[in-house]
Amino acid sequence: MGLGYSVSVLSSINKQAAEALAEEFSWSLDQQDADVILSWREGALTVHVQSDGELAGFKPTSFDFSQITVGDKKQALARACGLHKHPQRIMDTCAGTGVDAFILNRLKADVFSCERNPVIFSLLRDAYSRSGSPNGWSITCGDACQFLDAQHFDCAYCDPMFSSDTKRRGAERKEMRLLRFLEQGPNDSDQVLDKVAASSIRRMVVKRPLRSPKLQFTDRQLANCIEGKGFRFDVFDRH
Numbered sequence: 001m002g003l004g005y006s007v008s009v010l011s012s013i014n015k016q017a018a019e020a021l022a023e024e025f026s027w028s029l030d031q032q033d034a035d036v037i038l039s040w041r042e043g044a045l046t047v048h049v050q051s052d053g054e055l056a057g058f059k060p061t062s063f064d065f066s067q068i069t070v071g072d073k074k075q076a077l078a079r080a081c082g083l084h085k086h087p088q089r090i091m092d093t094c095a096g097t098g099v100d101a102f103i104l105n106r107l108k109a110d111v112f113s114c115e116r117n118p119v120i121f122s123l124l125r126d127a128y129s130r131s132g133s134p135n136g137w138s139i140t141c142g143d144a145c146q147f148l149d150a151q152h153f154d155c156a157y158c159d160p161m162f163s164s165d166t167k168r169r170g171a172e173r174k175e176m177r178l179l180r181f182l183e184q185g186p187n188d189s190d191q192v193l194d195k196v197a198a199s200s201i202r203r204m205v206v207k208r209p210l211r212s213p214k215l216q217f218t219d220r221q222l223a224n225c226i227e228g229k230g231f232r233f234d235v236f237d238r239h
């Protein structure tokens with residue numbers, strides 16, 4: 001996919017890995033003035049966005065699951081995905097930082113995560129490896145729409161980027177602001193939602209801002225709305 005910004009991998013710390021990563025995604029090596037710089041710090045792959053005034057002020061950032069509070073199966077995310085009833089095979093269509101998938105997997109779900117943005121995917125893969133590549137969780141780089149019918153899933157979890165106004169953006173976590181920059185392409189969240197809705201996957205869960213309007217799909221009916229902290233999980237069943 002065309003990213004709309006240049007990416008370079010710095011090789012001073014981890015030469016072999018840097019060369020492999022640059023080659024994998026056709027990024028440049030050691031181009032100091034690239035818009036986005038990937039480099040290793042304290043054993044983790046980090047990203048630094050140089051071309052955005054606000055993000056340039058942030059320290060290079062890595063993804064990390066070590067501080068995540070997993071909670072229990074009664075939490076909104078787990079209930080929305082049906083984990084309070086029985087284990088589930090979940091297609092995580094919008095992996096991002098991998099935090100939601102990490103929680104679902106720790107709560108005994110089998111999770112298959114897709115992330116289409118190669119910079120975000122590289123950071124996710126690094127955090128995933130550092131967390132020991134957990135059993136029952138696999139990650140892949142690509143558009144989730146390609147994988148919907150490839151395997152049997154009980155549930156598709158969808159958390160596409162939704163537009164947020166300037167006021168909300170100020171309150172957004174640093175990682176979300178980063179994702180928003182890195183994902184700067186067209187706002188095509190409808191596409192993945194429509195494809196999931198039309199798939200044979202029985203349960204579809206969409207994470208939405210609390211007060212956003214209800215979505216409607218031809219093949220689905222809204223079965224439940226579960227409120228979380230600042231979010232709502234809309235659960236759709238097939239007709």
Ligand SMILES: C[S@@+](CC[C@H](N)C(=O)[O-])C[C@H]1O[C@@H](n2cnc3c(N)ncnc32)[C@H](O)[C@@H]1O
Nearest residue numbers: 094095096097098099100115116143144159192
């Ligand atoms: C709001 S973030 C997801 C946050 C995630 N739930 C978490 O725990 O960090 C949305 C992510 O979905 C990815 N994405 C959007 N549409 C996608 C698609 N069709 N296939 C794969 N990834 C997609 C974006 O690149 C972005 O990283």
